[in-house]
Every structure is written in C-alpha cells, then in structure tokens.
Amino acid sequence: MPQAISIHVGLNEVDPKHYQGWNGKLVACEFDANDMEKLARERGFETNKLLTKAATAKALTSALEDAADKLESGDILLVTYSGHGGQVPDANGDEQDRMDETWVLYDRQLVDDELYALLGKLEPGVRVALFSDSCHSGTVARDMVDLIGAARVAESVSDGNGSGRPRVKGMPDEVVRSTYDANKEMYDEIQKSLPPQDSATIGASVILTSGCQDNQTSLDGDKNGLFTQTLLKVWDNGAFHSSYRTFHKHIAHDMPPWQSPNLFIVGAPNQAFARQTPFTV
Secondary structure, eight states: OOOEEEEEEEOSOOOTTTTTTOOOOOSSHHHHHHHHHHHHHHTTOEEEEEEGGGOOHHHHHHHHHHHHHHOOTTOEEEEEEESOEEEEEOSSSOOTTSEEEEEEOSSSEEEHHHHHHHHTTSOTTOEEEEEEESOOOSOOGGGSSOHHHHHHHOGGGBOSSSSOOBOBSBOOHHHHHHHHHHTHHHHHHHHHTSOOGGGOOOOSEEEEEESSOTTSOOBOOSSSOHHHHHHHHHHGGGTOOSOHHHHHHHHHHTSOTTSOOEEEEEESOOHHHHHSOTTOO
C-alpha cells in the first residue's frame, strides 16, 4: 500500500515582532487545521500538525523535507494551510506582477519560490495534494465586491463586533510594505538563493486547490474559513466520489462569486492522480 503523509498548518496569529506590530489575528485557522487533520487520519494518512506558534518557517521546511526523505513514487503527500497570504517584491524575476506570493507563517513568510524548491525535493511519481485557505494578495477588502453581501452569504465570517465586516486572510498593504522593508535583506537573499519558479524542476505531480483567485480574498470564520467550510460540506464525510477537478467545481459552485477557488496543476502530469477521489491513498 502506498505511504501517505499529511501536514496541516493553521495560524490564528503571527509574531508581531517580525510583522512590525501586526499580529494578524484570525479565529478559525486552527479549527481548519484540526478538521483537515481529522479527515486525513480517517483516510489513512500519517499526520503532522503545526498550529500558530509551532507553525514556523523552519518547522514547515523540516516537515516537508522529512516527507521528501520518506516518500517514493506512488506515495502521496497532503498539505493543508490556513492563514494569511502575503507578498514580497520579486527579487529573481519570475513574477509578471513583480511580487512573490507567500504563506504568512508565525516567525516569517514562506516565499512561493521556497515552496516550489521544497516540492522539487520529492521523488518523481509522488502525488501531492495542496489545499490553501488563504489570500494570495497583499490588498485588503476594498478590492472585494459588496462586503455587505459577503456577510449575508456567510454569516459565520462576521467578526462578532456588530460591524458585519468579515475578517479577511490577507496582509494589509502597509504591513506588506513595512515587514518587507524591515527584513529586505533576508527576503531578497531567500529568493536569490533559489531558482525562479519557471525554471524549478518538480518531478512530483502537484494539484493545488486554493481558497480564492489571486485578486480575491479568502474569509475567516468562527468555526472554519469559508473555503474549508465549503470543502468539508462537499466532502460530506467521505460521501463525495469523483475527481479532484470535480471536487474543485463543486466547491466553487457552493461559494460566492467574490471568492472563487482556484485549481492549479504543476510538476509531472499524472492523469490517473487527477481522476482519483481526493485524499485517496
């Protein structure tokens, strides 16, 4: 039987020392990680969970490198992330918009070039399913449509203070700028030490399903983020039986137009993997 490893990351806040006084407070991200770990365990995965203060760049890097050491062709790696998405200026020229997207971990941001390099350490033939409940933009809620409509569609995302304004999983513009300015040398060096995405070699087959499009914002909730909440609803405790692409379509169908999940496939083509029911070992 193939080996199955999963890593579940959920951050309800970050270290304000690195993020220039911003703690990025969220509510449901640890719930998301706990629920996705439970799903993975039920499907036969060996699970690893990193919550808030434990979700450091070093810890996630070590978990991914450990998985790369263990997994062989035909095995599967599941990675779920729930937290803020951010950006840093592109230092190695691989982004058309001149910004690299990030996962906002507790002690620093993990740049997408780093994630690509870590995925590149996996053996060819390994299957990778990534689910990211985060925003991949530095912009805040002003670029979303109708915030009042958003609150009506998903009551669970209200911030509980009577304002009716949902919590969003994206770094505010001023935090994006100030965090980068204070740590420019580190973030530039990380990018310059890694190959650009377009020249990265990934022998594994990677299916990424993210909580929104690059120009949208993912929403936090009281029990789950909107994307994770909808994913779990569609999964229906294992009653769902179809492909990753159909899984994505059903999730997108049940979500509002201002948060449209994205499906992105990288690495080695593997049609058999793409046709499998999600979370199949």
